[in-house]
Amino acid sequence: xxIHRTSFLVAxxxxxxxxxxxxxxxxxxxxxxxxxxxxxxxxxxxxxxxxLGKLDATESAQAxxxxxxxxxxxxxxxxxxxxxxxxxxxxxxxxxxxxxxxxLVEAYMERLFKDMAQPADTEIQDYYDRHPELFAQRKIYRxxxxxxxxxxxxxxxxEAQLKQSRTLAxxxxxxxxxxxxxxxGMAVKPAEQISAPMLAQLINMKDGQVVVVPMxxxxxxxxxxxxxxxxPVTLEQARAAIGRVVLGxxxxxxxxxxxxxxxxxxxIEYATGFAPxxxxxxxxxQTGKP
Numbered sequence: 001x002x003i004h005r006t007s008f009l010v011a012x013x014x015x016x017x018x019x020x021x022x023x024x025x026x027x028x029x030x031x032x033x034x035x036x037x038x039x040x041x042x043x044x045x046x047x048x049x050x051x052l053g054k055l056d057a058t059e060s061a062q063a064x065x066x067x068x069x070x071x072x073x074x075x076x077x078x079x080x081x082x083x084x085x086x087x088x089x090x091x092x093x094x095x096x097x098x099x100x101x102x103x104l105v106e107a108y109m110e111r112l113f114k115d116m117a118q119p120a121d122t123e124i125q126d127y128y129d130r131h132p133e134l135f136a137q138r139k140i141y142r143x144x145x146x147x148x149x150x151x152x153x154x155x156x157x158x159e160a161q162l163k164q165s166r167t168l169a170x171x172x173x174x175x176x177x178x179x180x181x182x183x184x185g186m187a188v189k190p191a192e193q194i195s196a197p198m199l200a201q202l203i204n205m206k207d208g209q210v211v212v213v214p215m216x217x218x219x220x221x222x223x224x225x226x227x228x229x230x231x232p233v234t235l236e237q238a239r240a241a242i243g244r245v246v247l248g249x250x251x252x253x254x255x256x257x258x259x260x261x262x263x264x265x266x267x268i269e270y271a272t273g274f275a276p277x278x279x280x281x282x283x284x285x286q287t288g289k290p
Contacts, residue, residue: 049063112258
């Protein structure tokens with residue numbers, strides 16, 4: 001693997017952004033280099049190499065020296081920035097505070113998820129059975145799509161015109177005449193690469209059929225199914241992928257519960273004009289302070 005020093009500097013800088021202010025290296029840590037009195041420990045070097053991803057022994061040995069040089073460059077640039085008093089610039093202070101918070105959030109999440117068990121076989125089987133469109137009845141879809149920027153009030157009008165149009169090209173001409181912005185494209189995708197709202201429509205469509213699918217605020221997709229091909233996946237083939245999805249869902253549920261708990265016990269005060277609108281059926285949150 002060919003490794004360039006410049007790209008390494010960029011990569012290491014990105015990986016180490018959150019460590020702008022690092023604790024002093026202890027005497028127990030081995031020292032790889034010192035820059036202006038600041039030590040680069042073997043631990044710091046090892047972590048930077050590990051973050052580059054899986055490397056074999058030869059690649060790791062090559063990367064170690066280049067990463068060390070990149071860390072030295074990073075320290076030199078950091079020292080120059082401090083001498084220029086850039087660390088006192090408001091936008092830099094804010095960025096450093098945000099980076100530090102992100103490190104703490106990731107550490108908290110790692111501890112929160114540490115003892116979470118891997119999905120059981122029954123959970124994987126259940127997920128497989130509940131999603132036949134992704135596994136047992138999985139298909140590859142060939143779809144032509146018109147993605148439109150459209151106000152919700154005009155959706156019914158567009159659907160009516162779509163039914164009247166003899167071809168999708170004729171419908172596209174009508175859209176242009178109406179000044180409705182959009183873009184068209186053809187795609188061939190397996191079920192798992194299609195968004196849930198689109199897939200829910202496609203699995204019940206026949207070749208040549210056209211449907212309008214709301215995709216979000218002021219965004220609508222007009223889909224025409226050109227064709228599909230069955231390509232099922234067995235439970236054993238899907239087991240690892242399902243395990244990751246189920247684990248991700250469990251982590252998401254746990255994190256959401258943890259955030260609700262933290263919000264309930266924390267003191268949150270919105271400034272005037274920044275409080276979210278109360279949701280129907282739920283008590284209003286903290287009011288803004290003057």
